[in-house]
Amino acid sequence: MDTETPPWTTTESKILVEDRWIRLRADRLRTASGQEIAPWYVLDYPEWCAVVALDEADRLVMVRQWRHGAQSWSLELPGGVMDAEDADPIAAARRELLEETGFGGGAWTYLYAGHANPAIQTNRLHIVLATGIRLVAPAAPEPTELIRVETLPVAEVLAGLPRGLIGQSMHVGAICVGLAAAGRISLEAAA
Structure with a gap:
């Protein structure tokens, strides 16, 4: 073929x-x-970005936001649409993290891009890892966004994945790849 x-x-x-x-x-x-x-x-759709963000206390910085389509609150990674003014996915992820959570600083690494739904959507979700971030400003989400910032221990998030803790299914894979890149988990197959 x-x-x-x-x-x-x-x-x-x-x-x-x-x-x-x-x-x-x-x-x-x-x-x-x-x-x-x-x-x-x-x-x-335009390209999207999401950031697997670990703060200085090694906690995942997450957002819980209202999702009208699902009619529920959803625990997710910070992120959103990449704007034309964003130089690259890391710039977009930095902007989104700061807007939604007030966190910044730290070290940033681009991980990968995957298609959101390749059967019917043209866009990709770019995944970025941020480590050692800290609160640097008040959160300033868009006026139409209802967001609560939550910082959770890595172990709590991992334990919650099989129970559906994360409402955005694309973010589950991003969390696993991000935590592996940060050295918090291993994705190596057992021999």
């Missing part, structure tokens, strides 16, 4: 919704065998 050549051809694309955060389009596709798939909905 050729993994470089797209197996589908887009024969038509129509924008259905477009605003500052999202663009929804309906594509008409043709498979290599000539079968038509229509409509195939695609969500064009």
